[in-house]
Amino acid sequence: MAREIKAFMFWVTPVDHPASGARDAVVEYMKKPAAFEFSHGGHNYLAEELTWNSQRSILTGTVYRIRTSALPVAVNGTKTHALPLGKDEALGEPMCFAYWPDPGAAVVHYAHNGPRHSVMPALLSKMGYPNAIAVEPVIREDMLQQLQSKQYVQAVEFALSDPDGMQELRDMGGSVGHAIKMLKDLGGVNVRVEVTMGHTKGEGLVVNTAKTIARTLAKIGTTTADDHSPVRTVKVKASDGDDAPLEELDLLRAREPIFLTIDEQGRHLDRTDCQKKLSGALNERKDVFRRQAGNQG
Numbered sequence: 001m002a003r004e005i006k007a008f009m010f011w012v013t014p015v016d017h018p019a020s021g022a023r024d025a026v027v028e029y030m031k032k033p034a035a036f037e038f039s040h041g042g043h044n045y046l047a048e049e050l051t052w053n054s055q056r057s058i059l060t061g062t063v064y065r066i067r068t069s070a071l072p073v074a075v076n077g078t079k080t081h082a083l084p085l086g087k088d089e090a091l092g093e094p095m096c097f098a099y100w101p102d103p104g105a106a107v108v109h110y111a112h113n114g115p116r117h118s119v120m121p122a123l124l125s126k127m128g129y130p131n132a133i134a135v136e137p138v139i140r141e142d143m144l145q146q147l148q149s150k151q152y153v154q155a156v157e158f159a160l161s162d163p164d165g166m167q168e169l170r171d172m173g174g175s176v177g178h179a180i181k182m183l184k185d186l187g188g189v190n191v192r193v194e195v196t197m198g199h200t201k202g203e204g205l206v207v208n209t210a211k212t213i214a215r216t217l218a219k220i221g222t223t224t225a226d227d228h229s230p231v232r233t234v235k236v237k238a239s240d241g242d243d244a245p246l247e248e249l250d251l252l253r254a255r256e257p258i259f260l261t262i263d264e265q266g267r268h269l270d271r272t273d274c275q276k277k278l279s280g281a282l283n284e285r286k287d288v289f290r291r292q293a294g295n296q297g
Contacts, residue, residue, distance in 0.1 A: 001264040005109050006257040007278060009138035009285065012120045013104035014131050023101030025129035026052065026059050037066065040122035045115055047123055049271060056283050057102065060275035063095040063115040063123065095119070096271060098278035105138075105289040107258060107282040109274060143254040144292060150238035150247075258285075 014022055035048035043065055050061040093111035097120070100106070108117045121133035139147070234251040260277045263270040 002261050003264050003269065004259055004261050005269070005274070007107050007109040007260060007281065008117070008255055008257060009282075009288070010106045010108060010117050010120070011104055011134070011136040011138060011289075012099060012106045012117075012124070013134055013136070014129070015134050020102060021131065022104060022124060022129050022133070023057070025124065025127055026099075026101055029127040030059070036126055038119075038122050038126040040119045045119055045122075047126070049275065051275065053279060056279065057100060058279050058282055059099045059101070060279050061097060062271050062275070063097070063119055065094075065115050093269065094271065096269070096274040096278055098275065098282040100282055100286065100289070103289060103293045104133075105282065105286075107278045107285070109260075109278060137255050138288070138292065139251070139254045140256045141288070141292070143249065143251070146247075146249060147236070147238070149240065151241045151244075 012022075030050065030052040033050050033052070035046060035050070037044060037046050039045070044067070046064045046066045047061055048064070050059065052059050093114045095108060095110040095115040095117075097106055097108045097117075099120070106117070106120060108120075110116045117135055117137075120135055124133055236249045236251060237246050238249060239246050258281050260274075260281060262277055263273040
């Protein structure tokens, strides 16, 4: 049996540091590869089946969410020991990923309520990379070109559900944070926030690259405590110039899924086949990342 899945492309890039440092950390760790546990966002995870393809320079692996407390102590004769933390299937399917450290690109498949792409910085930190890492979904090239062609961005609109647990969005900027806090204090559950960059098109934020807007997309995968994504809308109102009409660009739809057919083992995906197909998909799309890295650099 086989199943069709969706995977997405992401930038997984060091902040203010060369991407080669992440590659060095991965290569060094993979000299003695081992499964490891790590924490992110109040949950515990297990990374295993890590494989480094030196020919492609691609790391593949699987990430499980695991229980936050150990199982009961097991007794074997007179020898007492704690059982290891267990993979909890009730918390969703594992995440499979393929990661190309240079220039910092990944193709990731994740289930609705399992580990998500947002765990990648914590995973790389555990592998030895010491600097901060940002995760940004890759925008379709046609949308990227549209963003780059705009002279002004007048407003960015977020539609949010459940503002609780929105610290990452609150940290994005004072105006966003103030709007969210005010609406939350008023008892808002489903809120719409429009951040105006300028009172007129001529006073809007000049767009020199699309990278700043692309960072907004990194928050789409942010989840609340009950694993629901709070971001329902990310739209940009932009124009080509003072006399040009405003256009609304829907960035939530700007990600292009990769459809792959993966073998199954019983009711679950064959993780080896999943990693193999993700690695192949990433390898085939290296030119896409190279072009966008050149455009955004």
